[in-house]
Amino acid sequence: MLLSMIFVIFRFSHLTYGAEVIRKPQQHEHLYISNKEIAPDGFRRSTVLAGKTSETGQFPGPLLTAVKGERLSFNVTDVLTDPTMIRSTSIHWHGLFQKTTNYADGVAFVSQCPIAPNHSFLYDFGVRDQAGTFWYHSHLSVQYGDGLRGPIVVYDHDDPHRHRYDVDDESTVITLADWYHETSLQLLSGHGQPSADATLINGKGRYFGGPDAPLAVIEVKHGKRYRLRLISMAFHASHGFSIDGHNLTIIEVDGINTEPHTVNFIKMYPSQRYSVVLCAHQEIGNYRVRALSSAGVGAYNFTNGVNSGILRYKGAPNVEPTTSPSSNVNPGAPGKPHPGGVDVVLNLALGFIHNPPTFYLNNVSYEPPSIPVLLQVLSGKKHAQDLLPKGSVYTLPRNKVIEINFFVHGHAFDVVKTSDSDSFNYVNPVRRDATLVAFENQTTIRFVTDNPGPWFLHCHIDLHLAVCVLVVLFENNVPMLVLSLLLTADWKSLCPIYDALTPAQLP
Numbered sequence: 001m002l003l004s005m006i007f008v009i010f011r012f013s014h015l016t017y018g019a020e021v022i023r024k025p026q027q028h029e030h031l032y033i034s035n036k037e038i039a040p041d042g043f044r045r046s047t048v049l050a051g052k053t054s055e056t057g058q059f060p061g062p063l064l065t066a067v068k069g070e071r072l073s074f075n076v077t078d079v080l081t082d083p084t085m086i087r088s089t090s091i092h093w094h095g096l097f098q099k100t101t102n103y104a105d106g107v108a109f110v111s112q113c114p115i116a117p118n119h120s121f122l123y124d125f126g127v128r129d130q131a132g133t134f135w136y137h138s139h140l141s142v143q144y145g146d147g148l149r150g151p152i153v154v155y156d157h158d159d160p161h162r163h164r165y166d167v168d169d170e171s172t173v174i175t176l177a178d179w180y181h182e183t184s185l186q187l188l189s190g191h192g193q194p195s196a197d198a199t200l201i202n203g204k205g206r207y208f209g210g211p212d213a214p215l216a217v218i219e220v221k222h223g224k225r226y227r228l229r230l231i232s233m234a235f236h237a238s239h240g241f242s243i244d245g246h247n248l249t250i251i252e253v254d255g256i257n258t259e260p261h262t263v264n265f266i267k268m269y270p271s272q273r274y275s276v277v278l279c280a281h282q283e284i285g286n287y288r289v290r291a292l293s294s295a296g297v298g299a300y301n302f303t304n305g306v307n308s309g310i311l312r313y314k315g316a317p318n319v320e321p322t323t324s325p326s327s328n329v330n331p332g333a334p335g336k337p338h339p340g341g342v343d344v345v346l347n348l349a350l351g352f353i354h355n356p357p358t359f360y361l362n363n364v365s366y367e368p369p370s371i372p373v374l375l376q377v378l379s380g381k382k383h384a385q386d387l388l389p390k391g392s393v394y395t396l397p398r399n400k401v402i403e404i405n406f407f408v409h410g411h412a413f414d415v416v417k418t419s420d421s422d423s424f425n426y427v428n429p430v431r432r433d434a435t436l437v438a439f440e441n442q443t444t445i446r447f448v449t450d451n452p453g454p455w456f457l458h459c460h461i462d463l464h465l466a467v468c469v470l471v472v473l474f475e476n477n478v479p480m481l482v483l484s485l486l487l488t489a490d491w492k493s494l495c496p497i498y499d500a501l502t503p504a505q506l507p
Contacts, residue, residue, distance in 0.1 A: 028073040029064070032057070033089050033148060035082040041205045042213035043181050044084050044471040047147035048138070054079045057442050059203045060175045061136065068131040068156045073426035075118040077189040085146055085183055087505060088114035088498060091123065091140035093152065094257050094271060101125040103491050108140040113495040114438040131156035132255030132272040145184035145235035153229060164260070165277050167434025168227040168349040174218065175202055176230065176291050178237040196237050199293045201309035208306055215320070216309035218289065220280040228278055239291040241266045244323035248276035250428055256431045273332050288321040358481065367476065373408060400449050417444035449470060
């Protein structure tokens with residue numbers, strides 16, 4: 001079996017940002033999580049969606065925006081009813097560090113209990129020192145595979161790349177997703193690696209042998225420069241992204257500004273984000289947007305528009321493309337510039353057994369607790385390691401440099417060694433929050449423990465997460481009494497409400 005892992009640390013808006021800025025101030029928003037039948041690729045199925053009201057669930061979810069330095073408040077209400085899918089929920093704000101607000105990270109059974117049906121929870125947190133491209137998704141079991149995922153953009157009035165583009169608005173956010181005709185629970189109960197039925201670009205696509213469903217159209221005006229914000233919301237697959245006839249200049253990776261780097265193809269793994277500048281300098285026409293999936297989608301090609309979208313110049317006819325494919329700003333990694341030149345080294349060896357399908361890290365298979373780790377710590381447990389099976393929690397000392405492999409919530413990290421290289425880069429490594437760990441290979445990352453609380457370190461291929469490719473990192477930076485004083489009554493009520501659910505209410 002060929003396996004690879006993607007590891008990660010862990011306002012509704014209509015605006016134009018770039019040469020012109022038009023923004024409506026927003027302080028408090030509502031997200032309703034509901035079931036709805038949709039057919040984004042022409043095949044109708046029930047889903048789990050986010051919407052501004054209980055009747056307006058959409059895929060992807062509504063674009064949420066903010067400006068660097070703001071405080072955000074999202075009241076999430078669960079109105080799920082479909083018994084074939086998970087009916088509780090929790091929302092993770094992927095890539096936002098949650099400095100001093102670990103309780104708002106949204107990871108079920110680590111930083112909170114799930115939100116029960118017909119109940120709400122207010123996520124309130126700041127983005128004091130972050131800007132860039134992020135996303136939100138369910139972090140309860142495999143629920144986000146059923147559709148609960150959406151984009152987040154945090155704008156920066158002092159963006160160092162602003163002179164490089166003219167347009168940066170909701171029309172330039174591009175989401176990539178693999179889509180399945182079975183529910184996530186059905187996929188989880190199956191065997192082997194699933195094959196996606198469709199690739200969706202901005203929520204639109206086609207499946208092999210299916211109808212000519214509408215494709216996503218990205219409209220541009222000749223001579224303008226566009227900041228495209230690419231977001232992989234994939235559940236399982238990676239995607240190779242390109243636009244025929246156009247180069248892409250990378251200026252941001254996972255919320256971190258980079259030195260401009262021009263490419264014509266980007267390999268995107270689940271949860272990764274890129275901002276790229278596209279110069280609309282070609283002849284007026286239609287150009288194929290390609291997102292070739294690693295997980296099936298019928299033939300591994302673009303027949304009848306699968307794995308595709310359209311870049312359409314203003315003035316071009318409303319037809320499908322016939323084009324062919326085109327052939328850091330970083331302070332350096334923390335620690336000393338050699339392997340092991342850090343305060344704490346964690347070597348995490350990945351193992352797998354087939355029956356039942358189970359992953360192990362250092363010979364330990366993670367078992368989620370019934371009570372969130374954060375709640376147990378605040379209830380007086382002396383050691384975070386007491387809360388889960390031995391080897392499932394690693395306590396990290398305050399303000400130390402950590403060298404590790406894997407998405408760690410609460411941080412971006414420096415990737416000092418990638419799976420496809422034997423060399424280490426300590427001078428200008430890419431800084432991001434998700435990276436590939438290839439099968440039988442090693443990836444090494446570094447970060448500083450400057451964000452207190454329990455954080456998930458896990459594979460962002462959700463079916464791998466469901467079979468235990470994860471551990472909890474507990475950053476013991478400040479007395480838990482300080483963190484406990486920040487907790488809201490809403491947060492404290494989540495567990496009693498969830499624990500009162502009957503077996504019939506829990507898939």
